[in-house]
Amino acid sequence: MSVMQANMRDPVGERSLATTLRNFVLTALVLIIIGQAAVFSGANLPELVTGAAGIADIVVRSMPPAFNKLPDLVWPTIETIDVAIFGTVVGVILSIPVAVLAARNVTPARPLYYITRGMVSFLRSVPELVWALIFVAAVGLGPFAGALALIFHSVGMLGRLFAEVIEDMDMGPVEALTLTGATRTQVFTHAVIPGVLPALLGMSLYRFDENLRSSVLLGFVGAGGIGFELLTSMNLFDYREVSVIVLVILVLVIGAERGSAFLRRRIF
Amino acid sequence: MSLTIAANAETNCRQAGSEPVLKVSGLGLRYPNGKQALTDAALEVNRGEFVVILGSNGSGKSSMLRCIVRLLEPTSGTITVARQDMIRLQGRSLRKARMSIGVVGQHANLVRRRSVVANVVCGALARHNSWRTALGMMPSSEMGPALECLEHVGLADLARQRAGTLSGGQAQRVAVARALAQRPQLMLADEPVASLDPEAANDVMKLLRRLAEEGLAVMCVLHQPDLARRYADRVIGLSGGRVTFETKASSISATDIDQLYGKQAA
Numbered sequence: 001m002s003v004m005q006a007n008m009r010d011p012v013g014e015r016s017l018a019t020t021l022r023n024f025v026l027t028a029l030v031l032i033i034i035g036q037a038a039v040f041s042g043a044n045l046p047e048l049v050t051g052a053a054g055i056a057d058i059v060v061r062s063m064p065p066a067f068n069k070l071p072d073l074v075w076p077t078i079e080t081i082d083v084a085i086f087g088t089v090v091g092v093i094l095s096i097p098v099a100v101l102a103a104r105n106v107t108p109a110r111p112l113y114y115i116t117r118g119m120v121s122f123l124r125s126v127p128e129l130v131w132a133l134i135f136v137a138a139v140g141l142g143p144f145a146g147a148l149a150l151i152f153h154s155v156g157m158l159g160r161l162f163a164e165v166i167e168d169m170d171m172g173p174v175e176a177l178t179l180t181g182a183t184r185t186q187v188f189t190h191a192v193i194p195g196v197l198p199a200l201l202g203m204s205l206y207r208f209d210e211n212l213r214s215s216v217l218l219g220f221v222g223a224g225g226i227g228f229e230l231l232t233s234m235n236l237f238d239y240r241e242v243s244v245i246v247l248v249i250l251v252l253v254i255g256a257e258r259g260s261a262f263l264r265r266r267i268f
Numbered sequence: 269m270s271l272t273i274a275a276n277a278e279t280n281c282r283q284a285g286s287e288p289v290l291k292v293s294g295l296g297l298r299y300p301n302g303k304q305a306l307t308d309a310a311l312e313v314n315r316g317e318f319v320v321i322l323g324s325n326g327s328g329k330s331s332m333l334r335c336i337v338r339l340l341e342p343t344s345g346t347i348t349v350a351r352q353d354m355i356r357l358q359g360r361s362l363r364k365a366r367m368s369i370g371v372v373g374q375h376a377n378l379v380r381r382r383s384v385v386a387n388v389v390c391g392a393l394a395r396h397n398s399w400r401t402a403l404g405m406m407p408s409s410e411m412g413p414a415l416e417c418l419e420h421v422g423l424a425d426l427a428r429q430r431a432g433t434l435s436g437g438q439a440q441r442v443a444v445a446r447a448l449a450q451r452p453q454l455m456l457a458d459e460p461v462a463s464l465d466p467e468a469a470n471d472v473m474k475l476l477r478r479l480a481e482e483g484l485a486v487m488c489v490l491h492q493p494d495l496a497r498r499y500a501d502r503v504i505g506l507s508g509g510r511v512t513f514e515t516k517a518s519s520i521s522a523t524d525i526d527q528l529y530g531k532q533a534a
Contacts (some may be wrong), residue, residue, distance in 0.1 A: 041409045046285050081496065096492075115493035170377075172373070172375055172377030173377050173379045174317070175339070175373075176371070176373065176378075176443070176446070177390055177393065178366075179337055179366055179369070179371045179396030179452050180365035180366065180367065180390065180391050180393060180394055180447075181338070181363040181364060181365075181366040181393075182363070182390070182393040182394050182447070183363065183398040183448070185399065185400055185402045186393045186394070186401055186402060188402075189402040189403075190379070190393060190401070190403070191379060192388075192432065194379045194382050195379060195381075197381070198381065234281055
């Protein structure tokens with residue numbers, strides 16, 4: 001039946017009873033899902049209104065920010081940045097061989113593909129905070145536990161993303177170099193790497209941006225850095241120090257975001 | 269550079285005697301899905317000869333080319349390139365044999381972000397230590413020959429330019445230069461002008477013709493009978509995976525073309 005015929009039979013676009021019923025059931029289902037989510041997450045408007053006074057009190061008590069504490073925050077800030085740098089760099093380095101094994105078009109053996117795909121899925125599905133708790137227990141409190149958490153989670157994320165970049169790359173140069181008699185290593189370094197490098201660098205920079213934010217949070221579970229300072233100040237109800245730490249975090253996160261966006265633009 | 273190619277071809281000729289550089293006989297290929305792509309195909313290409321393979325889509329032209337370089341495994345027959353039995357080769361010896369075959373595809377397949385000359389140098393990779401070249405340490409002695417190859421295809425002035433900025437015709441000529449950097453004895457071209465405008469197509473065909481005149485054995489898969497007439501020495505027609513005719517390019521007839529493409533093509 002042509003569209004014109006359909007329009008002639010149903011000139012004003014009247015819906016059948018079955019369609020109307022189906023739409024009604026779907027809408028009711030969506031509303032039920034949203035409603036149960038609100039109930040089980042304990043959403044309570046009166047409590048929010050009552051809490052607003054408490055929030056206003058905290059804001060008042062955090063003013064003016066204790067800028068005299070800034071010198072004490074320099075080292076924890078550097079520690080946070082370093083945890084993000086180390087976690088990202090080691091994560092990227094480890095992700096490259098993992099991605100080669102996990103990319104369907106270049107993996108040397110199919111069983112290795114399934115094993116590495118499973119491994120990166122596992123590393124990715126465990127949140128960074130959980131990894132940090134595990135490593136705090138394993139290597140003790142401090143930034144190294146945070147860096148290890150970032151490395152594990154980064155390999156999970158980047159391993160998969162890098163593998164997908166390799167799977168989507170143009171295989172023409174790979175075939176062309178293979179036909180010159182080049183070895184697999186030479187083909188990898190002269191056709192695969194130059195083909196995927198810009199995308200890999202862009203993703204790595206984006207990952208650094210993410211890791212910097214995560215390294216702040218990891219301080220909450222004992223992995224050092226400015227997050228740990230923030231937790232300590234909150235526990236001591238020193239809200240003026242909390243506000244200056246929040247400002248430092250803001251500058252740090254925005255700076256990293258802008259910096260990585262600038263570098264990504266330069267690469268592409 | 270023409271002297272270098274002629275000298276290489278001369279040496280190869282002495283080594284190979286008067287035997288053809290490429291000899292294919294009884295070649296058969298059946299795909300895993302059961303389709304018979306090639307049946308008892310046979311051809312020869314001699315030093316200094318430019319042979320064009322004509323045939324419609326699905327006639328087995330590209331399959332034959334891919335069998336010669338062992339990207340596809342033939343189910344029967346023999347392939348000899350410069351006296352090497354290609355079918356028996358594996359691993360390192362197959363890589364070594366591939367060095368003697370320059371391949372130019374329908375697309376140039378250059379690494380777009382690298383310079384033109386870096387792409388050409390890649391043709392010489394197989395002559396050098398795998399790990400040294402993997403770390404980017406290409407012997408400086410390869411730079412001169414790579415520039416000579418570029419000069420040979422008329423693009424020496426674009427050596428430092430990014431490959432991604434080249435036009436289709438220029439990119440295809442760089443692909444020829446990369447193949448020349450291998451110092452091949454046989455040049456295979458698989459529809460090298462398919463994506464080019466008539467002027468660029470003629471440039472590429474003239475270049476292949478010149479390489480044949482300088483001593484290389486050149487085999488080119490084409491769809492254009494007029495280009496075959498103009499540039500080739502010999503034309504081989506392929507239909508349904510079988511060689512249907514073989515004739516001098518100058519004497520190719522309308523009947524031959526009809527046989528391959530139907531009446532409208534002649």
